[in-house]
Amino acid sequence: MDQLPVEIIKELKERFEGDIFHDRSSRLQYATDASAYREEPLLVTRPKHINDIRELVLFAQKNKLSIIPRTAGTSLAGQVVGKGIIADVSRYMTDxxxxxxxxxxxxxxxxxxxxxxxxxxxxxxxxxxxxxxxxxxxxxxxxxxxxxxxxxxxxxxxxxxxxxxxxxxxxxxxxxxxxxxxxxxxxxxxxxxxxxxxxxxxxxxxxxxxxxxxxxxxxxxxxxxxxxxxxxxxxxxxxxxxxxxxxxxxxxxxxxxxxxxxxxxxxxxxxxxxPLPPKEKVLVCMHCKSLEEAFHANLIALRYKPVAVELMDKMVLDLTKSNLTQKKNRFFIEGDPAAILIVEFARESRDEIDMLTNELEQAMREAGYGYHFPLISGDDI
Known part of the structure; x- marks a missing residue:
């Protein structure tokens, strides 16, 4: 079935106070999310309240159809893409x-x-x-x-x-x-x-x-x-x-x-x-000679209780070289690292962060990991 019969849709409209779209252009808008997957739904609905959702569930059960709950559609693996009835709560259920x-x-x-x-x-x-x-x-x-x-x-x-x-x-x-x-x-x-x-x-x-x-x-x-x-x-x-x-x-x-x-x-x-997080934040952008070095260094970094650890590999770094927007963000890069391990600290005072970053760098150098440890803070983050 590529589209629901009009008489079935009419049955839902009699009990549903939200929006119902069954034209092809509306269904195509909901045929994908932020992923590469694409499948045209049978119907698109925007429930106004809980009773609309209840009526939609009963309608789907009676007609042996599936319901796909949807909000912003930012999913990257096609989670809100499918052949059934899209139920988009992003329009009305926002309180x-x-x-x-x-x-x-x-x-x-x-x-x-x-x-x-x-x-x-x-x-x-x-x-x-x-x-x-x-x-x-x-x-x-x-x-x-x-x-x-x-x-x-x-x-x-x-x-x-x-x-x-x-x-x-x-x-x-x-x-x-x-x-x-x-x-x-x-x-x-x-x-x-x-x-x-x-x-x-x-x-x-x-x-x-x-x-x-x-x-x-x-x-x-x-x-x-x-x-x-x-x-x-x-x-x-x-x-x-x-x-x-x-x-x-x-x-x-x-x-x-x-x-x-x-x-x-x-x-x-x-x-x-x-509670709101501490306002003092610093990134330690550790330059690594190999991905394997970055993986081992990550285990050391975790001992110092960072709020985040991210990895930027050579492929991403190389792409920034020719990107006009990102070129200006390379100001902290020295040489041609195979990877950058980005370790983020957030604490109540800059003194506490400085102590942690110094201890982290010392531990990394003693283990033979990393060759450059620039600190990024403030508007540069």
Whole structure:
């Protein structure tokens, strides 16, 4: 099927208050994201509120169609591209609902842009930590779906680490809120004969099975690997109080983060906030003679608790030589390095940063890594 029949679309329009587009030009606009993938959807919708999402879910279920939740479309792997119904929440579901300064959390709708959220939070001395390179346009719903993080994931972690609760519409049109529950409350959640109750009961059955537990612990990525962004993080649910003694409380929202909109349609998100970062920042741009040297040097750099570590290889460096815009940014480069290891420090005082950068350079030189260690700060960053 390349296009939905008009009579089916009319059926949805009678119950849907948001926008519905079925002309080809509109569908082509949503046929791709920031990736190279392309597939024309059957229908494009822009829900106005939760009831629109509920009606859309029921409509899709009745007609055996898929729904593709979408915000800014900044994904790089075709996550919001598909043959089904696009549900774009970036037009109407864009409210910051509540900021709690004392308890350091915020409730938002999925279409809130990250930079706009942090501009509002700055008034309270707070911010949402997991930044991305697309922060001026990416939206919180997409960040939860992708479990987004950025250059500063070393200290701020990923979106999953800061997701406290999620409200969502399930596949039967019912509404559920997933948040932290004690072991006692977890057992209560398993009881009702509702879709939400069956979800809790099902995960209890899966994670209580000894063979499943063994497989999860043996086959899932090492917990020490922080940046394993997407996928069903069922190992994190196993590592909670109902299944592992001495662990923290169970929270289904940890599974929703990174699930790319496949488990439920998010309508509201509650996020943990942190104090604004230190204003003093410096980059140590360590020049390396080989990529292997940079890899080993990274292990030393991590001992000094940087806020970020990034690598710029020779291919990127060479491209800047002939780029008129980037040529001026080569002012700190000496010679022809095979790679530059960029180590970022942020502290409350410049004296503290100077002490760290001196210790870092000394450790690198003693290990035989690096030949030039320029410091970049202020407007040059």
């Amino acid at each position: 910051i609902l509540e900021v709690n300064r004392e308890e350091m959390w915020v409730r938002v709708q999925p279409g809130v842009i990250m930079d706009e959220l942090n501009m509002e939070l700055e008034k309270h001395g707070l911010f949402f930590g997991p930044e991305t390179s697309t922060s001026n346009r990416c939206m919180i719903g997409g960040m939860v779906g992708n479990n987004a993080c950025g250059a500063h994931s070393l200290i701020y972690g990923s979106t999953r680490d800061h997701t406290l609760a999620v409200k969502a519409i399930l596949s039967d049109g019912s509404e559920a809120e997933f948040s932290t529950v004690s072991t006692e409350d977890f057992e209560i959640k398993c009881s009702p004969d509702t879709l939400e109750g069956r979800l809790y009961n099902n995960i209890r059955s899966i994670l209580s099975d000894p063979s499943n537990r063994e497989s999860i612990r043996n086959e899932y990525p090492d917990p020490a690997i922080k940046r394993r962004n997407t996928g069903y993080s069922i190992d994190l649910l196993l590592d909670t109080a109902p299944f592992t003694e001495g662990r923290g409380d169970f929270n289904f929202s940890k599974l929703i983060a990174g699930s790319e909109g496949t488990l439920a349609f998010i309508t509201e998100i509650k996020l943990n906030l942190i």
